[in-house]
Amino acid sequence: MRTVTVVGASLAGLYAARELRAQGFDGRLVIVGEETHRPYDRPPLSKDFLTGKADEDQLALSDVDETLELGAEWMFGVRARGLDARGRTVLLEDGRTVSTDGVVIATGASARRLPGPALMGVHTLRTLDDARSLRAELLSGPRRVVVIGGGFIGAETASSCAGLGHSVTVVEAAPLPLLPQLGPEMAAVCAGLHHRGGVELVTGVGVAALRGDVAVNGVELVDGRVLPADVVVVGIGAVPNTGWLAGSTLALHDGVLCDDGCVTALPQVVAVGDVARVGGARAEHWTSATAQPRVAVRNLLAGRTVETVRPLPYFWSDQYGSRIQFAGRRRDGDLVRVVEGAVEDGSFLALYERDGVTTAALAIDRPRPFTRVRRELTRGDARPAVPVAAEPVVAGVAEPVAQGFAEPMAL
Amino acid sequence: MIPVCRLEDLPTGGSVRIDTAPPIAVFNADGELYAIDDTCTHQDASLSEGWLEGCLVECPLHEASFDLRTGQPTCLPARRPVRTHRVTVEDGVVHVHPAAEEGTAA
Ligand code: FES
Numbered sequence: 079m080r081t082v083t084v085v086g087a088s089l090a091g092l093y094a095a096r097e098l099r100a101q102g103f104d105g106r107l108v109i110v111g112e113e114t115h116r117p118y119d120r121p122p123l124s125k126d127f128l129t130g131k132a133d134e135d136q137l138a139l140s141d142v143d144e145t146l147e148l149g150a151e152w153m154f155g156v157r158a159r160g161l162d163a164r165g166r167t168v169l170l171e172d173g174r175t176v177s178t179d180g181v182v183i184a185t186g187a188s189a190r191r192l193p194g195p196a197l198m199g200v201h202t203l204r205t206l207d208d209a210r211s212l213r214a215e216l217l218s219g220p221r222r223v224v225v226i227g228g229g230f231i232g233a234e235t236a237s238s239c240a241g242l243g244h245s246v247t248v249v250e251a252a253p254l255p256l257l258p259q260l261g262p263e264m265a266a267v268c269a270g271l272h273h274r275g276g277v278e279l280v281t282g283v284g285v286a287a288l289r290g291d292v293a294v295n296g297v298e299l300v301d302g303r304v305l306p307a308d309v310v311v312v313g314i315g316a317v318p319n320t321g322w323l324a325g326s327t328l329a330l331h332d333g334v335l336c337d338d339g340c341v342t343a344l345p346q347v348v349a350v351g352d353v354a355r356v357g358g359a360r361a362e363h364w365t366s367a368t369a370q371p372r373v374a375v376r377n378l379l380a381g382r383t384v385e386t387v388r389p390l391p392y393f394w395s396d397q398y399g400s401r402i403q404f405a406g407r408r409r410d411g412d413l414v415r416v417v418e419g420a421v422e423d424g425s426f427l428a429l430y431e432r433d434g435v436t437t438a439a440l441a442i443d444r445p446r447p448f449t450r451v452r453r454e455l456t457r458g459d460a461r462p463a464v465p466v467a468a469e470p471v472v473a474g475v476a477e478p479v480a481q482g483f484a485e486p487m488a489l
Numbered sequence: 490m491i492p493v494c495r496l497e498d499l500p501t502g503g504s505v506r507i508d509t510a511p512p513i514a515v516f517n518a519d520g521e522l523y524a525i526d527d528t529c530t531h532q533d534a535s536l537s538e539g540w541l542e543g544c545l546v547e548c549p550l551h552e553a554s555f556d557l558r559t560g561q562p563t564c565l566p567a568r569r570p571v572r573t574h575r576v577t578v579e580d581g582v583v584h585v586h587p588a589a590e591e592g593t594a595a
Contacts, residue, residue: 093565096565119532121532122532126532126533139566141568144568364551365551368551368565368566394550396533403549445534445535445538445539445549445550446538446539446540446549448549449539449540449547449549450540453540
């Protein structure tokens with residue numbers, strides 16, 4: 079391979095570029111980024127960056143030395159428009175083309191928006207530019223903020239806004255935020271954090287429309303209520319950026335379809351991060367974006383899938399002064415048990431269990447015990463796998479994992 | 490020189506965080522005592538709550554790992570070292586000698 083093009087100057091894109099060099103690729107490395115910014119880290123955008131505690135320097139994922147060392151050709155502020163049928167030419171929006179032997183797709187996802195005309199005061203929070211404009215508005219005086227969507231981005235944004243002294247309401251269409259991720263018991267615990275932070279949480283009711291002419295002035299709910307608002311933050315998820323691949327031969331369905339090794343239908347095209355649907359699942363997790371590139375690049379350079387990747391799902395969230403950490407593969411019906419600390423004290427470790435096997439863990443401000451369980455889960459994950467079947471896992475098959483868990487945990 | 494705790498209160502595998510500015514974490518790694526800046530150089534996490542393995546401590550948030558002897562990160566996402574500080578035991582009490590603001594190890 080003489081040229082590899084990384085499309086997406088994102089966390090996953092940068093990690094892929096690093097891996098290419100680390101794994102001995104010394105050819106031409108082109109990195110195409112839609113944004114005008116060098117790769118930056120998104121998680122702080124809704125937290126320390128929004129509150130002004132962290133500045134843009136602290137978001138940078140790379141420094142000058144490393145950038146030089148990578149020896150890549152960076153193209154910023156230009157969007158990829160297409161990939162030819164053989165995956166050998168990347169077309170750019172400005173008409174240029176890049177001839178290439180290998181492609182790493184790392185175009186990420188975009189914030190989902192509400193239908194209707196654009197109104198001033200309505201924000202999403204996904205990119206640095208999004209965060210800059212929201213931050214500017216929040217720093218210019220007290221506002222009535224309505225956050226639509228109680229997921230992690232919504233909750234963190236609400237927490238940051240409340241911390242800055244704004245009056246904040248969170249609207250969640252489901253009966254509780256984070257239900258699919260955490261299950262009813264722990265979703266209820268996390269919902270309680272909003273209350274503690276002085277934020278009103280409205281659940282079980284959807285948004286009918288945004289009110290206002292030029293600037294937003296309220297959020298109308300389907301039950302007829304209107305919440306007055308100067309600022310609205312829409313946090314209703316993200317859609318993978320696959321539009322530019324519509325004319326390619328790649329299979330697209332809620333992301334770029336890949337095998338377990340991040341390899342697409344074309345062996346010289348791999349996909350990583352939020353845009354990649356790896357082995358049937360798309361995980362918008364920071365740890366997926368950082369764990370997939372090593373394997374994807376190895377397979378790209380090998381010309382076929384020689385290694386697979388299935389990182390243990392892990393995510394964290396900082397809100398209202400609490401740090402929530404979650405790891406594992408929870409399924410509906412798992413039992414939840416607090417095994418250390420207490421919910422009332424705001425510091426605890428809870429395990430999700432199925433047939434006596436730990437499937438996942440959630441901790442609030444309990445980092446070390448959480449790490450212990452996360453490592454155990456990772457180890458269990460690495461064992462010759464229990465097949466990923468739609469059927470319920472039978473106890474006999476799951477047993478090795480259970481034993482792994484019962485082993486004394488070495489520190 | 491800052492008194493930290495009695496030696497017996499810092500058993501093997503244990504760690505304590507002292508509220509200096511910036512905070513310092515003291516570890517007992519298999520009988521050797523080490524002190525480093527407590528805050529991970531990647532983002533905001535306390536290394537005293539990290540996972541200790543040999544001379545390495547793994548950050549509890551995104552698994553960057555630091556060498557307690559040098560303060561150097563051994564893997565991403567951290568790219569900058571933490572400062573190291575000298576540790577002594579006097580009359581059974583663990584003391585930390587914070588490094589000067591500039592530079593690294595004392
Ligand atoms: S905060 Fe330590 S690795 Fe990210």
